[in-house]
Amino acid sequence: MTRPKKTGVATLAVRAVRTQQADKPVYAFFVAGADLLKIAEISRVHRDSDGSLHGFQRKGIKSHVQAITDFLDQGPVLFPNAIILAIAPSARFTQSRGEKPEGDARVCEAGTLRIPLPRDGSKCAWIVDGQQRSIALSQARNKSFPVPVVAFVSEELSVHREQFILVNKARPLDPRLINELLPELDTVFPRELSSRKIPSELVNLLHTSRDSPFYGLIKRISEDSSSAVVIDSALIKSIRSSINGALGCLAPHKATAGSPADVDTMYRILKAYWSAVRTVFPEAWGRPATESRLMHSAGIEAMSILMDRVMSRASLEADLFGHATEALSRLAPHCRWTSGRWQELQRDWNEIQNVGKDIKLLSGHLVRLDHMHAFAKVA
Incomplete structure (x- = not known):
């Protein structure tokens, strides 16, 4: 020295x-x-x-x-x-x-x-x-x-x-930590990380924007909040699927060779849909996953799959919140988020787990209900 x-x-x-x-x-x-x-x-x-x-x-x-x-x-x-x-x-x-x-x-x-x-x-x-x-x-x-x-x-x-x-990136680092850090960076990443950046940015907006139905409700690795009830990874996974899926309602707004991703429109769609979810299911919103399967990762993913179907039918010039509220209200009498039994699924409300077969079972049921009630008046 x-x-x-x-x-x-x-x-x-x-x-x-x-x-x-x-x-x-x-x-x-x-x-x-x-x-x-x-x-x-x-x-x-x-x-x-x-x-x-x-x-x-x-x-x-x-x-x-x-x-x-x-x-x-x-x-x-x-x-x-x-x-x-x-x-x-x-x-x-x-x-x-x-x-x-x-x-x-x-x-x-x-x-x-x-x-x-x-x-x-x-x-x-x-x-x-x-x-x-x-x-x-x-x-x-x-x-x-x-x-x-x-x-x-x-x-x-x-x-x-x-x-x-x-x-x-190639080591066993918690993916949630990577997802939370990505929106803070402005650099060119390998393709696999780049595809995760926009979903992470959107989840960050949903958590921090006061006009968001998820404001303060998302669990993140950098925070220890008793009011947070939704795992960030479930939302990120769902948003990423919507952006990358051919039938996803967010897919038309992803980046192309000639234009960047329209993150503002994606956020507007997400905010409208999930605000409608909060309005239609107030008794299930904001509660721990042990008390509400709507806030459970399985519920978030299943409702996100339904979002792609519901919001793809709406024009961006329309009242997105009103459109989503009307569609979800038709399904509400058949949903069992906090008590009771999903009769068609033969499952009690709290038997739905965050596994592929349960998410597929629940999302398929919700999509069928939406199809049945949305087109009931069609000859």
Whole structure:
């Protein structure tokens, strides 16, 4: 550790190599495992009182951390997994002098990287990948265990989130956390992630917009709210199916080669339909899934399939809420969301589960009821 005379700020000095990617300096170096959490912090995902999303990291998993710690404490072990950091521009790199060796590929340069260690306890680096390993290394008996680190220079939270998602895409990262982070980013993702971004944006709007029937009712991984009763993943899955399905009511508004997706119209359709659901089934709305199968993932998915049928019959210039309310009112006498028995299905209201066969059974019944009553007057 050195103390530069000019600033008086302590630094951690490491031998490093530097290269460039996307106009950003990228460093590779080794540090003692116990020093990782001295220079880098873990940015936990959470929302403030205004509902703004902060951070990106999931909660620590104690069992995972303990398993890594136990492995490290076995004795001499090979543990070459690199930690990925985002590091502030305040870290300074000094290139080594001297001639480069013959045959040098010239893709990087060697030198010394000095990482500030402010006295106030603040940190100039953030862990993008490897939080569990970093915690385990700080708890391991061997505090000098050398850990490989790759660090890119950026203080932008959106860049940290982007890299976090891309690094963890192929790993067992909670899909709900990815879904919640996606709307916060403005970048080009692989196709599989891109197709999830708009449904995630719509669910975010449904949860945070005061004119939405789902306002404050959606369970998200960044919040712990007693009033939230609908799992976000059920809505995201349903919206994605409507956008991608040939007969989905949201499909006409998805992106094409010549125009971007019309998210505003999608939201208008969703708000109108689910506002009608709330109006027609007030006794079942906003209650926990154990008390209302309408709020259960099975009910959300089945009613979303019905939405595609009902809202596809409406013109965008029409009263969408009125149209949906009229259609759902015809079905209401036959629905058993909070008590009773679905006679045609031979199921009690609380026997409907979030499994494929039950969702198919319930949605098929709702669609048949809609067809029967919507066209009852047709000769």
